[in-house]
Amino acid sequence: MLERTLAVDPAGLPVSGLDFGALVSRHSPLASGERSSYERAAGTRKAESFVCIVRRMPRVQVYLPDKLYAALKERGLPASELLQEAVEAELRRQQLNEEADRYLAELMVEVGDPSPRERARATAIARRIREHAVAHPA
16 A cells, blocks of 8 residues: 655644655655655654654545536535545444444343333324424424
8 A cells, every 4th residue: 555654743734845745655664764865865853753644545436416416516515525424424323323222122121111101102202302393493
């Protein structure tokens, strides 16, 4: 895998003029901690804490309906960032649903199935919540 090395300050911000601009393998002298040719030529000391390795992300092809693509381009929205956020949100949603299912299964073992009266009460509460959400959208 190829990596790009970039000099950054302790806050993580790029240091102007020190972009090594080199693609190096994981086993190169630069990756192993030796001074780069840039550092040797500039007479600078090695600054291990100031080097950040940026890896290339895998690419994915996504198909969008024409209207959605046109709206995205018309607004100049960053498709890649939006897709990353959407995938992260969906994965988080699924994780939370799985955790809730596990909790409910444990709860069912602990307290047993709800009675018909408890189910009716829960259904009425859920209906009131839905009606309230429809009547008062956020």
